[in-house]
Structure formats: structure tokens, C-alpha cells
Amino acid sequence: MPATAATDAVVGPIALLGAPGAGKGTQAKLIVHRYGIPQISTGDILRDNVARGTELGKQARVVMERGELVSDQLVSGMVADRLAQKDCERGYILDGFPRTVAQAEWLDKYLDSRTFGRRKLPPVVINIQVGYNQLLQRLTGRRSCPACGRIYNVYSQPPRVDHVCDVEGASLIQRKDDKEEVISERLKEYERRTLPLVEYYRRQGRLHEVNGELPANQVTEQILKLIERPAVQAGSND
Numbered sequence: 001m002p003a004t005a006a007t008d009a010v011v012g013p014i015a016l017l018g019a020p021g022a023g024k025g026t027q028a029k030l031i032v033h034r035y036g037i038p039q040i041s042t043g044d045i046l047r048d049n050v051a052r053g054t055e056l057g058k059q060a061r062v063v064m065e066r067g068e069l070v071s072d073q074l075v076s077g078m079v080a081d082r083l084a085q086k087d088c089e090r091g092y093i094l095d096g097f098p099r100t101v102a103q104a105e106w107l108d109k110y111l112d113s114r115t116f117g118r119r120k121l122p123p124v125v126i127n128i129q130v131g132y133n134q135l136l137q138r139l140t141g142r143r144s145c146p147a148c149g150r151i152y153n154v155y156s157q158p159p160r161v162d163h164v165c166d167v168e169g170a171s172l173i174q175r176k177d178d179k180e181e182v183i184s185e186r187l188k189e190y191e192r193r194t195l196p197l198v199e200y201y202r203r204q205g206r207l208h209e210v211n212g213e214l215p216a217n218q219v220t221e222q223i224l225k226l227i228e229r230p231a232v233q234a235g236s237n238d
């Protein structure tokens with residue numbers, strides 16, 4: 001645990017869902033910092049397995065070299081290896097996993113065979129909700145500095161002087177990926193891909209929704225309340 005963690009509570013698995021621009025990354029970082037638990041990103045795991053040449057990594061490499069998507073089974077296998085590591089003992093944040101209903105079902109089965117401090121803990125699934133127009137505004141407002149790479153947002157984090165980087169005064173640019181047509185496609189694609197997963201958890205009454213349009217610190221507050229579920233507080237009520 002990093003020395004900076006505010007608590008060494010057992011929090012168990014947390015899955016954050018949210019569209020691009022919903023603030024998932026910001027919130028994940030805060031949770032990592034507060035609890036001293038790792039953020040598990042399937043992208044990182046995949047790259048790591050390929051780089052280390054593990055058995056699953058070799059299989060994944062072959063699939064990717066054919067330009068195909070890595071199967072749920074391969075991804076889940078790599079996630080299982082990662083979650084078995086010591087730093088995951090008190091909990092972790094899942095980032096980009098589960099992505100499909102099949103992965104969500106696998107995760108439920110997997111967690112049913114594991115314990116956190118002698119307790120079985122299902123994932124706390126949190127959906128950070130931000131309306132379409134708000135997302136569009138956040139994402140199309142992004143400007144970056146070609147000199148130092150600093151990111152601004154003309155709506156929420158403007159530079160001190162319009163169009164100019166605070167650091168060295170370079171003219172800010174809007175990347176192609178941040179233009180409205182591209183963003184709008186990305187948001188629709190996210191919605192389409194994620195809906196079955198959201199429905200899977202919602203049907204079972206396991207989807208927690210937080211209002212992501214509130215200021216970031218209030219979003220954090222809502223999330224912390226969900227994470228610090230009564231069952232895991234201080235490990236007192238066995």
C-alpha cells in the first residue's frame with residue numbers, strides 16, 4: 001500500500017462504468033489514491049502479457065496479428081492471473097472490464113470462489129452518468145498544447161488567456177479526435193456496446209448510478225458512499 005493511502009479498508013472489487021468524458025479516469029485515480037488499491041486495466045494487462053510472452057500473451061498476440069479481437073476467454077484468463085496477485089488482496093478497480101455480458105458472468109463466477117478478508121464480495125458496479133449534450137461539450141471543448149502536451153477545456157478548464165498555453169504561450173489546438181463528428185460517433189459506439197452490460201447489472205438490481213454532472217468532488221462523495229458498503233467497514237460485523 002502506498003504510504004499516502006487514507007485507509008487500509010477492505011473494499012473488494014469495484015467496476016466503474018461511464019462514457020468517454022464522464023470522468024471515470026479522474027474518479028478512478030482518486031479511489032486508487034485513497035484506498036491504496038490497484039487500477040486493473042485490461043489494456044495494460046494485455047500489453048503486459050504479450051510483452052512478457054506468457055502462454056496467454058502468445059495466444060493473444062496471434063489473434064491480434066490476424067487483426068481479430070481477443071476472445072472473452074483469453075481476456076478473462078489474463079484478468080484472473082492479475083487479480084490473484086498480492087496487491088489485489090483488499091480490492092481493486094476494474095477499468096475496461098467487464099466489457100461484455102460474458103465477461104460479467106465470468107467475473108461473478110470467479111468472485112464467488114474468492115474471498116476478501118474471509119468475505120465473499122461481489123463487484124460494486126458504479127455507472128457514472130452524464131447526459132449526451134454535456135459529454136459532447138466536455139469532449140469537444142478539449143484543447144491541447146502542441147509544445148508541452150498540457151490539456152485544457154474551453155468550458156471547464158480554460159487557459160488564462162484564450163487559445164494560448166499557460167506554460168509557454170503556444171497556440172492551443174483541437175485534435176482531430178476531439179471534433180464533434182468523431183466524438184458523436186464514439187459516444188454512440190460506447191452506448192451501443194455498453195448497453196447490454198448495463199442492462200445485465202440493472203436487471204439484477206446491482207447497478208449503482210451516480211450523477212456525473214455534479215462537481216467532481218461531489219461525484220467522488222457519492223462513489224465513496226457506495227464503495228464503503230456496510231459489509232466491509234472495519235471488518236467489525238462478522
Ligand SMILES: [Zn+2]
Nearest residue numbers: 145148165167
Ligand atoms: Zn504548453
